[in-house]
Amino acid sequence: MPKLKILGVGGSPRKNGNTTKMVQKALEAAANVDGVETELYELAGKKLNYCIACYKCLEKGECVFDDAVNEFIPKFLAADGLIWGAPVYHMSVPANMKALLDRVGNLMLSHFLWKGEMMPRFNKVCGVLTNGGHRNGGQDLVLSFLGGSCIMLNGILISGETVMGSYIGASAWTGKGMDLSGKDNILEDNEGLMCAESVGKRVAEVASIVKAGMVALGDKLPSEYTYAW
Numbered sequence: 001m002p003k004l005k006i007l008g009v010g011g012s013p014r015k016n017g018n019t020t021k022m023v024q025k026a027l028e029a030a031a032n033v034d035g036v037e038t039e040l041y042e043l044a045g046k047k048l049n050y051c052i053a054c055y056k057c058l059e060k061g062e063c064v065f066d067d068a069v070n071e072f073i074p075k076f077l078a079a080d081g082l083i084w085g086a087p088v089y090h091m092s093v094p095a096n097m098k099a100l101l102d103r104v105g106n107l108m109l110s111h112f113l114w115k116g117e118m119m120p121r122f123n124k125v126c127g128v129l130t131n132g133g134h135r136n137g138g139q140d141l142v143l144s145f146l147g148g149s150c151i152m153l154n155g156i157l158i159s160g161e162t163v164m165g166s167y168i169g170a171s172a173w174t175g176k177g178m179d180l181s182g183k184d185n186i187l188e189d190n191e192g193l194m195c196a197e198s199v200g201k202r203v204a205e206v207a208s209i210v211k212a213g214m215v216a217l218g219d220k221l222p223s224e225y226t227y228a229w
């Protein structure tokens with residue numbers, strides 16, 4: 001069987017900060033599962049316009065903007081599993097992550113409609129993680145939002161390790177006294193990092209099970225589960 005691909009998305013506007021380190025922890029755990037290869041995609045520094053609702057994607061099958069979304073889409077399509085990570089910004093996700101999800105979500109619908117098809121059952125196994133500068137700074141809201149986005153993209157959302165309090169994904173607290181700006185503060189939240197590991201491991205395990213099931217079904221796999229861009 002070809003290697004299973006797990007893509008981690010670091011959704012912070014700043015490079016190699018707490019979110020990226022948390023996603024990397026999850027990817028390391030995923031890579032320990034047999035037959036898995038991982039890739040990190042950081043949004044920091046990427047040009048990413050927000051959706052302007054022009055609906056040209058329905059006419060052309062592609063977005064009017066040529067930016068990071070075009071780089072991201074082949075990676076998304078090739079992934080068997082995804083780990084979506086974002087910091088908490090004002091009780092929600094940062095604007096770049098929202099822009100990515102709005103654009104990718106709409107394009108997945110409209111590209112396939114443009115081809116005369118329905119959006120495929122992508123079946124991508126997804127885990128979500130976040131970190132905030134405050135202990136209760138809106139982490140659950142971010143996890144809910146990211147989880148909802150996974151489901152909207154026809155993904156399979158997995159939980160973390162419920163015993164560790166990681167119900168719908170992994171969350172961490174990066175506040176160190178009043179220092180909210182440190183890019184390494186996450187390294188002091190062992191519990192948050194352990195939750196990230198459990199999410200990464202489970203994404204890889206469930207993605208292996210799903211892939212094995214799809215291979216075993218062969219010709220019996222309903223057509224909406226296979227697709228070409």
Ligand SMILES: Cc1cc2nc3c(=O)[nH]c(=O)nc-3n(C[C@H](O)[C@H](O)[C@H](O)COP(=O)(O)O)c2cc1C
Nearest residue numbers: 012017018019087088089090091132133134137174
């Ligand atoms: C514009 C902005 C808004 C923020 N809003 C929140 C918030 O609502 N709740 C919270 O807990 N932390 C908030 N934070 C803190 C970040 O979530 C925290 O520093 C996080 O660890 C940053 O992740 P990064 O290092 O990957 O960029 C905010 C930070 C910024 C810059």
